[in-house]
Amino acid sequence: GGTVPGKGSEVLSKLIPGVxxxxxxxxKTKDGKQNLCLLYASNDKSEWQNSFDPLTGLFIYHGDxxxxxxxxxxxxxxxxxxxxxxxxxxxxxxRKDVPPIFVFVKGYKGWDVRFxxxxxxxxxxxxxxLEEVQINNDIGxxxxxxxxxxxxxxxxxxxxxxxxxxxxxxxxxQYAPDVWKKWVDANEFSPIxxxxxxxxxxxxxxxxxxxxxx
Numbered sequence: 783g784g785t786v787p788g789k790g791s792e793v794l795s796k797l798i799p800g801v802x803x804x805x806x807x808x809x810k811t812k813d814g815k816q817n818l819c820l821l822y823a824s825n826d827k828s829e830w831q832n833s834f835d836p837l838t839g840l841f842i843y844h845g846d847x848x849x850x851x852x853x854x855x856x857x858x859x860x861x862x863x864x865x866x867x868x869x870x871x872x873x874x875x876x877r878k879d880v881p882p883i884f885v886f887v888k889g890y891k892g893w894d895v896r897f898x899x900x901x902x903x904x905x906x907x908x909x910x911x912l913e914e915v916q917i918n919n920d921i922g923x924x925x926x927x928x929x930x931x932x933x934x935x936x937x938x939x940x941x942x943x944x945x946x947x948x949x950x951x952x953x954x955x956q957y958a959p960d961v962w963k964k965w966v967d968a969n970e971f972s973p974i975x976x977x978x979x980x981x982x983x984x985x986x987x988x989x990x991x992x993x994x995x996x
Contacts, residue, residue: 793895794820794886798944806846807861809881810948818947819864819881821931822895824888829917830926834887834898839933839973841885841901844915850922854914865927868903869912877966882952885933899974900939900962901931906971934961935974 794808795801801808801820808820821843823832830844846861847854854862871879885898904911913928936959946955953966961972 794822798948800948805860806843807864809860809864812948812950815950816864816881817950817952818944819883821883821885821901822888823886829919832887834885834933836974837976839899839935840905841898841931841933843885843929843931845927845929847926848924850919850924852925854925854927862927865912865929869910872903872911877969878953880966882947882962883931884939885931899933900936900959901933902962902965902971903929903931904969904971905930905932906973932971933974934959934965935972936961 798810798818798820801810801818806822806824808822809816810818821841823834823843832844833842834840845854845857845865846859847857848859849857855866857863868880871877880903883901883903885901886895887898888895908930911930913930914925915928916923916925918924939959940957943952943955943957943959946952946957952958953963961970964970964972
């Protein structure tokens with residue numbers, strides 16, 4: 783991303799053409815089907831803190847309901863509807879209906895973003911990936927989702943897979959990562975592998991520049 787004011791410096795809609803240039807949940811849709819999801823975490827809203835643990839690959843992301851008195855099942859927000867839909871798909875064993883999910887977090891300056899990795903809903907040995915949470919503010923109670931994901935151990939995302947995803951052929955693509963297909967086929971989780979760089983700082987291997995989709 784750049785530092786020029788305004789959304790002209792926004793990068794995600796340029797990386798994946800057609801993806802919205804704002805919001806936390808960003809979808810690429812074709813023929814009414816959400817073929818791809820980008821999750822963007824800025825942590826600007828202190829009441830809903832998102833987080834990523836590079837030791838375990840656990841990424842926690844909150845829904846986008848902000849309305850007082852609206853239940854998590856009743857919200858018309860795009861993110862909440864997406865979470866409910868993929869939750870139903872997982873519970874029914876239809877993981878092919880869950881689009882590839884790419885996680886990005888806000889960078890250190892301007893419109894910069896960091897690519898965390900390819901994620902799948904859920905955690906190994908845990909039965910659910912959604913948890914309802916509530917906060918109380920000056921005008922009432924807001925119900926929201928805390929969703930939990932595993933960032934997979936994928937070395938590189940092929941640009942050709944991205945193209946196939948956008949065409950609606952994520953699973954059928956020869957470029958689909960094996961660990962992602964294992965989750966789709968057998969609910970098998972393969973989290974990222976933690977490493978320490980030469981300066982002794984813990985780094986998630988997929989945050990390196992050469993891990994970005996290319």
